[in-house]
Amino acid sequence: MDLQSVIEIDRQLLGVFNGHHSMFFDTLMVTLTSGVTWIPLYIALLYLVVKNNETMAQIGLVMACCALCFLITEFVTEGLVKPAVARPRPGNDPEWMYAVHVVNNRRGLDYSFFSAHASNTFGIAMFFCLLVRNRVFSWLMVTWSLVNCYTRLYLAMHYPSDILVGLAFGACVGSLVYGLYRLVFKQISPNQHYISSQYTSSGYSLADVDVVACVLVLTYLMAIVFSLTMH
Numbered sequence: 001m002d003l004q005s006v007i008e009i010d011r012q013l014l015g016v017f018n019g020h021h022s023m024f025f026d027t028l029m030v031t032l033t034s035g036v037t038w039i040p041l042y043i044a045l046l047y048l049v050v051k052n053n054e055t056m057a058q059i060g061l062v063m064a065c066c067a068l069c070f071l072i073t074e075f076v077t078e079g080l081v082k083p084a085v086a087r088p089r090p091g092n093d094p095e096w097m098y099a100v101h102v103v104n105n106r107r108g109l110d111y112s113f114f115s116a117h118a119s120n121t122f123g124i125a126m127f128f129c130l131l132v133r134n135r136v137f138s139w140l141m142v143t144w145s146l147v148n149c150y151t152r153l154y155l156a157m158h159y160p161s162d163i164l165v166g167l168a169f170g171a172c173v174g175s176l177v178y179g180l181y182r183l184v185f186k187q188i189s190p191n192q193h194y195i196s197s198q199y200t201s202s203g204y205s206l207a208d209v210d211v212v213a214c215v216l217v218l219t220y221l222m223a224i225v226f227s228l229t230m231h
Helices: 003-018 023-033 035-051 056-085 116-132 135-154 160-188 206-230
Strands: none
Touching (some): 023 035, 023 206, 035 056, 056 116, 116 135, 116 160, 135 160, 135 206
């Protein structure tokens, strides 16, 4: 299979995600793809970290690792790979731009490969999954990243291969940064083992995890309500 065949498969797969539209979903996808929409989630995650770490050093370490996840994924995608590959976004590809549905003329001005949204969100999601170690929480965080990825396909901002590579890169970055976190954490914290039905194995309160879950679900609901009112 040559490169042109792979590109054609990529385009056909994009049609599966981009081929069905309505005013409601157009508004919903634009809302969910915006970083502003997820500010309540970021605040809830900050609350989780502050509430469940005993010292400013521990809190600062988690925050620094979150920032590192974002900086690495953003620098590699936007600063290195996209300019080097220079693949046009689907909505700007001269051979494909009129075959995709573009919402509100949002075509994007930069390049497509690979997705910063996918790598950023999955990097953060992976780091928090390893940090908190709760099945429901992990499922919610991974789903949050995948929802963001779906919006990029729906809005014709990326091809499926852009998303898949972004997810893989984000997973690697999140895992590596967590490994760095563990090395530093051992130096600034005593060995602690949590055996309680009220805490995760890493010492995070399940009640506080529930707060994050509620904020995430409410954000989805508010996005849906907003989209319905704009419809």
